Amino acid sequence: GAVVSQHPSWVICKSGTSVKIECRSLDFQATTMFWYRQFPKQSLMLMATSNEGSKATYEQGVEKDKFLINHASLTLSTLTVTSAHPEDSSFYICSAPSRGGTSTGELFFGEGSRLTVL
């Protein structure tokens, strides 16, 4: 099946610094990618939709200037947490539909990135 890869899988940073998380579709092109945030033992909450070649669409309540999303190519989307604070500590997961996936409806998920802000 289609593979989505995230990097890094685990990152620890100091408060006030910025952290970039990459999401790559390895064997298919993804014009759209979705970024989710998950707290321990809770559900996945959609943060934003990343669109190749255009601005991301953010969900209500998500700070655009805090969570910068760039989708520069058909295989790469990045999420940058700017001026990170301890409350930004969470598990971030990206997902993407494959071109053929629209017929099955399935989304493919990255491995996730655990961010800890000290």
Next chain:
Amino acid sequence: AQTVTQSQPEMSVQEAETVTLSCTYDTSESDYYLFWYKQPPSRQMILVIRQEAYKQQNATENRFSVNFQKAAKSFSLKISDSQLGDAAMYFCAYRSFDAGGTSYGKLTFGQGTILTVHP
């Protein structure tokens, strides 16, 4: 907007037994997808089973099957012959089918159910 509700925060089952996880959803759309995803301790999301709303037949994947009741907006997951490896958090999810809609492609998740399998 669509909502997905999982009313069982935790469930447990004995190995080799059968367990059913509940899910209800709310939508005004007629065409959509429903999914069950599994998230083990590794936190990698794994697709368990999918159902297209236009299909009346319940989806089945080996030991996993669903009871899809479209009119009741219910989508339960049955796990037969439970195995220790089935222990995980299970999420029910909804995805719009409408390619022209603003919600196209997004998954809406339920709250999740933590499944424990006892040996």
